[in-house]
Amino acid sequence: MARPVGTITRGTTGVNRLRRADRWILAAHGHLLRTADRPLIVDLGYGASPVTTLELFQRLGGAQVVGIEIDPARVAVAKPYERPGLSFRLGGFELPVDRPPTLIRAFNVLRQYGEAEAWSYWELLTGKLASGGVLVEGTCSETGHRAVWAGLDREGPRTLTFSARFDAFERPSDLADRLPKTLIHRNVPGERIHTFLRDWDRAWAHAAPYENHGRRQRWLRATGLLAQDWPVFRHPPLGGRARWRLGELSVPWSCVAP
Numbered sequence: 685m686a687r688p689v690g691t692i693t694r695g696t697t698g699v700n701r702l703r704r705a706d707r708w709i710l711a712a713h714g715h716l717l718r719t720a721d722r723p724l725i726v727d728l729g730y731g732a733s734p735v736t737t738l739e740l741f742q743r744l745g746g747a748q749v750v751g752i753e754i755d756p757a758r759v760a761v762a763k764p765y766e767r768p769g770l771s772f773r774l775g776g777f778e779l780p781v782d783r784p785p786t787l788i789r790a791f792n793v794l795r796q797y798g799e800a801e802a803w804s805y806w807e808l809l810t811g812k813l814a815s816g817g818v819l820v821e822g823t824c825s826e827t828g829h830r831a832v833w834a835g836l837d838r839e840g841p842r843t844l845t846f847s848a849r850f851d852a853f854e855r856p857s858d859l860a861d862r863l864p865k866t867l868i869h870r871n872v873p874g875e876r877i878h879t880f881l882r883d884w885d886r887a888w889a890h891a892a893p894y895e896n897h898g899r900r901q902r903w904l905r906a907t908g909l910l911a912q913d914w915p916v917f918r919h920p921p922l923g924g925r926a927r928w929r930l931g932e933l934s935v936p937w938s939c940v941a942p
């Protein structure tokens with residue numbers, strides 16, 4: 685077997701760490717996963733324990749899931765957890781699978797690479813997707829209470845989603861430390877992501893009186909204000925009250941792209 689593409693990095697993971705992203709995957713792409721013919725789901729870089737891959741497998745309820753890790757010791761740790769529909773194998777960005785995946789989830793993997801590498805691995809991975817398939821690539825805090833992820837298809841990045849527990853931030857721009865590698869170094873004056881986060885903080889400040897009714901109400905109000913100036917998704921499956929009330933907000937990638 686050729687050497688896996690990539691490098692072994694820190695294996696930090698944890699129970700329920702990717703719950704927010706999985707919930708979004710089901711809402712945004714559940715239809716795709718239900719209607720695709722034998723969809724294959726790849727969890728790339730699952731870390732020191734396969735717990736988040738197991739959770740994804742359970743949440744997807746029966747789809748075929750393959751966990752891929754570049755560290756052989758972590759593959760050995762995961763092997764005993766295999767079961768019908770769930771397997772683990774050694775590999776990297778080349779993706780050692782026998783058919784194109786409908787969904788690739790890669791969390792807290794690319795952040796440990798350089799910015800230029802992150803762009804080229806986005807291209808490599810999206811080029812391996814099945815027709816209509818998606819790559820969900822993101823970063824989150826150790827507990828998963830703050831998370832940001834990009835949704836990509838074979839054409840490139842399409843969406844950017846922010847998700848946070850209401851007690852896990854002071855202002856929306858606190859989520860900047862979880863931006864994908866392709867954006868985090870662009871959070872500087874003159875870049876759209878910086879302007880977006882500045883405007884979101886302003887909307888948050890204007891919505892302060894709503895905090896009396898709880899942070900969720902303040903989030904809903906701030907999102908409504910922000911949506912006056914930015915193309916925040918307002919309708920399901922990516923937007924609207926049902927998403928926003930979870931502490932979530934999605935925008936088209938194009939409005940924040942570097």
Ligand SMILES: C[S@@+](CC[C@H](N)C(=O)[O-])C[C@H]1O[C@@H](n2cnc3c(N)ncnc32)[C@H](O)[C@@H]1O
Nearest residue numbers: 690693695696697729730731754776777791792
């Ligand atoms: C920080 S852990 C993330 C674990 C889990 N996805 C999570 O978010 O909790 C990153 C893992 O990605 C693995 N990794 C890094 N580059 C990889 C690659 N090219 N292919 C497969 N795994 C990779 C590392 O070895 C490490 O175990």
